[in-house]
Amino acid sequence: MGSLHRVAHRGYSAVAPENTLPALAAGVLxxxxxxxxxxRTTADGVPVVVHDRTVDRTTDGSGKVWELEFDEIARLDAGSWFSPAYAGVGVPQLTEVLDLLRPHAVLADSAGDAGVTPAVAPRVELLLEIKPPATLEQVKFIVGQVADAGLLDRTVVQSFDPAIVRLAGEAAPDVRRGLLRDAFDTSQVEVAQELGVSFCNPxxxxxxxSPGTVAxxxxxxxxxxxxxxxxxxxxxxLVEAGVAGLITDHTGELTGWAAAR
Incomplete structure (x- = not known):
């Protein structure tokens, strides 16, 4: 059996506030x-990393993400809801996340790059979910930021919305894509093939x-x-059913369990 992917869901969100830089860094560690x-994309076109349609649950603010400008979101506290230890942690821009993860996703060219040597450089991949609503121009801008960071080949762009998956393919035909599902579609293989996805994550x-569908x-x-x-x-x-990886809030526990299998 091949190695099992260990997917840090919104970062290591059991130990740090989801979708923040501390949680994403903890997932790497x-x-x-x-x-x-x-x-998601703000009212003034800035891609930010946040799960919900509104900022109400995970910040001290309120309102729909796409109706708020970035300056408004940048002032919010996205850490205190989780723990006082994270008071003042903000909602990150996508570019901040890419800057954080790039040293861990791209092999260093020399011993000085990212503080690691090519032999020991960690290699993570990015599983980037684009939340609706999202236009073609917004998807192009998001994918463009990933490309500018040199991470397009280390990234899977996924969505629950098949239309967004198609837009991602239109924006960057070579980027790997994923389709999120609550339940498998009745003709899941055909749907996945029509969308050209590399991953189907239910x-x-x-x-x-339905382990037969997984197979x-x-x-x-x-x-x-x-x-x-x-x-x-x-x-x-889940492993017996043939999955390629597990998406979990408990990254460290999964790493230990996978090593002991």
Whole structure:
């Protein structure tokens, strides 16, 4: 059996506030092979990393992300809701996240680059979810920032919205794409092939309820990584079902478990 991808869901979100720089950095340190995060676009066109449609749950502000300008979002506290230790942590721009992760995603060219040598440089990949609503121009801008950071070949762009998956393919035909699902579609292999995705990432229940679909997708060259795999007692069953990785809030625990298998 091949190695199991360890996907840090919104970063190592069990130990730091989700989708913040501390959580994403903690995911790297905890041994994630993929760092997963969510991107939305502000009213003035700035891609920011936040999950919900509004900022209400994870900041001290309120309002829909796409109705707020970046300067308004930049003033928000995105850490205190999780712990007083993270008071003052903000909602990051996508460019800040790319700057943070780039040294861990690209092999160093010399011993001085990123403080590591080519032999020991960690290599993570990015699992970037674009949240709706998103226009073609917004998707192009998001993908363009990834390309400018030199991370396009280390990134999978995914969405629950097939239209956004198509837009990502239009914006960058060579970028790997993923389709998120709550449950598998009735013709999931055909849907995945029509969209040209490399990953189809459904809920854990979908995987446990239909391992045959997981196998059929694998035969078609489409990997499956279910969300959100926080129950360690289910990890063996999910692996037995043939998944390529697990998306979890408990990155460190998954790294230890995978090493001990």
């Amino acid at each position: 905890a041994g994630a092979t993929f760092i997963e995060f969510d991107v 809920s854990m229940n979908a995987v446990l309820g 059929a997708l694998a035969d078609a060259g489409v990997a499956v990584m279910p969300w959100t795999a926080n129950d360690v007692t289910l990890w063996p069953d």
